[in-house]
Amino acid sequence: MKMNDTIFHVKDLNLYYGEKHALKDICMDIEKNKVTALIGPSGCGKSTFLRCLNRMNDLIDGCKIEGKIEIDTTDVYGDKLNVVDLRTRVGMVFQKPNPFPMSIFDNITYGPRCQGIKNKKVLSEIVEQSLRKAALWDEVKDRLHDSAFGLSGGQQQRLCIARAIAMEPEVILMDEPTSALDPIATSKIEDLIEELKKDYTIVIVTHSMQQASRVSDRTAFFLMGEVVEYDKTSTIFQQPKDKRTEDYITGRFG
Numbered sequence: 001m002k003m004n005d006t007i008f009h010v011k012d013l014n015l016y017y018g019e020k021h022a023l024k025d026i027c028m029d030i031e032k033n034k035v036t037a038l039i040g041p042s043g044c045g046k047s048t049f050l051r052c053l054n055r056m057n058d059l060i061d062g063c064k065i066e067g068k069i070e071i072d073t074t075d076v077y078g079d080k081l082n083v084v085d086l087r088t089r090v091g092m093v094f095q096k097p098n099p100f101p102m103s104i105f106d107n108i109t110y111g112p113r114c115q116g117i118k119n120k121k122v123l124s125e126i127v128e129q130s131l132r133k134a135a136l137w138d139e140v141k142d143r144l145h146d147s148a149f150g151l152s153g154g155q156q157q158r159l160c161i162a163r164a165i166a167m168e169p170e171v172i173l174m175d176e177p178t179s180a181l182d183p184i185a186t187s188k189i190e191d192l193i194e195e196l197k198k199d200y201t202i203v204i205v206t207h208s209m210q211q212a213s214r215v216s217d218r219t220a221f222f223l224m225g226e227v228v229e230y231d232k233t234s235t236i237f238q239q240p241k242d243k244r245t246e247d248y249i250t251g252r253f254g
């Protein structure tokens with residue numbers, strides 16, 4: 001049965017890249033306004049699963065998907081779904097900060113402008129609100145029209161988060177968002193995630209178990225395309241039920 005506070009309902013999801021069976025019978029409900037971490041050794045399917053949630057795998061040749069994913073009651077892979085609308089509802093932040101080659105201001109207004117918003121005052125408000133939510137406003141408010149490439153890596157990543165926020169998404173997917181950052185920038189992003197979950201649902205792929213235990217409410221442990229265990233983060237790290245989860249979190253493999 002579905003919980004009321006579920007945003008994604010995933011049932012019997014299988015994904016193939018050609019012959020490669022990359023996701024196997026995944027069933028998972030993702031809770032609204034919570035942080036869900038996906039952990040597991042390299043190549044186990046974490047990013048593949050994350051990309052299923054906003055149909056980023058559609059762009060990959062030879063990728064076949066079976067099963068069902070619903071966002072609220074909408075079938076993510078149904079005929080009626082508009083992929084552009086889906087990606088507005090479900091934003092994404094990547095491993096390496098990827099600001100556009102333009103000013104800080106234009107990075108943030110790019111999406112809203114594409115949606116037809118032209119009013120300068122409205123765009124300025126979107127910029128300020130998004131940057132404030134991404135905890136970047138104070139650092140950049142005097143240089144909004146400078147190139148985004150002049151920012152540090154950590155600031156660039158927060159800009160990418162602000163750019164995602166500007167689209168007013170419900171969900172933000174994060175694929176190893178701090179793996180290219182130093183510990184201080186990482187800790188700022190982790191604080192930000194804590195703050196953002198008041199307004200958004202966050203699903204984060206991370207290689208750092210410390211990070212998963214610090215930021216997430218629920219954790220899914222992936223192994224060779226399967227979800228071995230999915231539970232409250234404290235349970236996964238303190239009382240895992242499956243021996244393979246225990247072996248992984250205690251560093252015996254991966």
Ligand SMILES: Nc1ncnc2c1ncn2[C@@H]1O[C@H](COP(=O)(O)OP(=O)(O)OP(=O)(O)O)[C@@H](O)[C@H]1O
Nearest residue numbers: 017020022040041042043044045046047048049060
């Ligand atoms: N575009 C693709 N074409 C073919 N195989 C792919 C493609 N993308 C991923 N795979 C394969 O699917 C499996 C899962 O990959 P995925 O990137 O989802 O794993 P991951 O757990 O996110 O790994 P990592 O932690 O190293 O990023 C791997 O075996 C990978 O080689």
